[in-house]
Amino acid sequence: MNGLALLIPIALLLGLAGLGAFFWSVKSGQFEDMDGAAMRVLIDDEAPAEGPDE
């Protein structure tokens, strides 16, 4: 019973944290271009024009 009293809240909190993360990512538009995201991994990031920022 003691174990449960500790573990269940922890499980729920972790779940809620995941839910919060999902809400945030929806809000920031991360699901708008799923195929593109998979492609972008392959792009070299050495943007010649904007070099100084990085």
Added chain:
Amino acid sequence: MNAPAPAAVAAERCATSQFSVPTLHCAGCIAKLEGGLAATPGVIDARVNFTAKRVRVTHLPELDTGAVRAAIARIGFPAEPFLGEADGAASRESRELVKALAVAGFAAMNVMLLSVSVWSGAEGATRQLFHWLSAMIALPAVAYAGRPFFRSAWAALRHGRTNMDVPISIGVVLACGLSLYETATGGHDAYFDGAVMLLFFLLAGRFLDSVMRARAQDSAGALLRQTAPGAQVLDKQNVPQWRAAEEVAPNMRMLVAAGDRLAADGVVESGTSSVDRSLITGESVPETVTAGSKVLAGTINMDGPLIVKVTAAGENTAIADIARLMEAAGGTKSRYVRIADRAARLYAPAVHSLAALSFLGWMLAGAGVHQAVLIAVAVLIITCPCALGLAVPVAQVVASGALMRAGVLIKDGSALERLAEADVALFDKTGTLTLGRPTPFDTLPLTAEEKPVALALARASRHPLSRALAAALEAEGIQAATLADMIEQPGLGIEGHVDGMRARLGRADWVGAEQPAEGAALSTGFVLGSAPARLLRFEDALRPDAETAVARLRSQGLAPAILSGDRAQAVAAIGHQLAVEATAELSPADKFAAIERLAASGRRVLMVGDGLNDGPALKAAHVSIAPSSASDVGQTAADLLFLGDRLMPVPVAIAAARRTMAVVRQNFALAIGYNVLAVPLAIAGYVTPLIAALAMSGSSLIVVANALRLRSAAR
């Protein structure tokens, strides 16, 4: 990776344009396009959406859409401007639903975990605790995630109707209420798991549906963008004064400079020029106008200044008539009842009666109120249309993904249903069966020394044939010569000098070339010095696969025909080549009427067209497809868009739509079959929460698995 836009400072005064770029294939294309655009002066940020094959460009307002498009073309991608819908109502709705879905999913997982413990034998205080915990998780989750259903059910009930959401809402609310009562009185069973699972599956269907649903676009707005915002009106002293389009009235005199769009219909009073009427008639070759010619609002004056006496302005112009026709046509299409709605209409009353009957039956059989309510709730929940709610949207989303990869974009969820039903295919000619841009007929009859001169002249003019000539010569790798004293003669052509020789590009009689016997419109003359004058002939070529596409349409049982606003001669040639019946010189209203006639005789018309003149027809047809190169109006009026130069996507989309509908019907059969099995168990009172949960998720998963077969539908 996600570096902030370099000039975020100027963000407020930036314009955003969207372009559809069908030739994006790989990560390299993304990098090339984004990088190339970022290096273009005036462009602040460019972001490719690979899924939609679209790029959103943030740029300074000085740079207009055409310039951005040209920049994209220079990087090596043909692009077409894409209309608004940046953050429309539909995407807000999807976002709302995906949040509700996440909450329901979270609650379903946790409550299910607790329920499994109860089913596997938790007793006494532990069971009590788990039930209370379930209630604590489920009740807020239901309150949040159930809102889309409650709202819609309440709206339906208030108007004395019922829809699919009514049994869902009653089922969920009753299940929660009953479970709360059970929990408070220390009862054995709670149904929280059933309630949240139900919401989860239904929200999944609702979410997919909203992804597919039309992003309602304001086509009237798109049409207005095609007319000029205003005109230079001459007063009594012949001084031009800028007046907004609303203030232009009949009998005023407008001064229309070369390159300007006309703001009103009128008659040319003086001046010679050619007018690009493609917007209204679909005719791709500019028409020469002189004093006395009629000109229409929305057309573009190409060569020289004109003074036009206004005959009709504002609401009375030909273009406004088209807008009214489109509005009228839009109404007929919205009466179409989608399969899911038709199913829901039958389903909801049946479920209510079943639940009510089982309640009454058990009461009469002598069971207590408590047990009778329990069984009625079980019936409501188990018959609830999870699988039914998923049947249509899952199939549509999978099929539309497959079509998207094949280059077809679906703008409206019901478009696939309507496309599958189509039995007549009507094509516009220019821009639809043909590419809508002139290409040289055969090889150009120019010598090696004439080509650079011709290119230099062609580049200096905006005439479509000049552009076609320039494109063809550039494709050959010709370098333009440097010409002196270039002047454009309105209505005739363009002239320049090189090494003391006069070079002319323009009307055949002006350069001294022999007039062609037929099809004079698509030819232009060229002469250099004392060399013989050349006649350059062009044609608006058929799309490369038009013949195979039309043949496939025939084999699919659709009767193809051409409805064109173009000249009879040009249309007959194409009709002959494709061996289809062709009608020419139709006004937008004629096309609209032709479709109405077919519809009245019970045919379901697929209209394929692109121009503004096709707008009313596209709207009026049962279903419509436009190429992505279509005018704004064509794009908004059509249900589907196809990308690229090939016509094959049209029959492919039809095949995919038919397969989708087959899968939808199978899904309905599966969902109904499940109910036929499960409902007697529920009525008999054998349904424990475990069985309900298994049956519900099982049937939903089968429906989803069946729909996944559509991944290869677009062939």
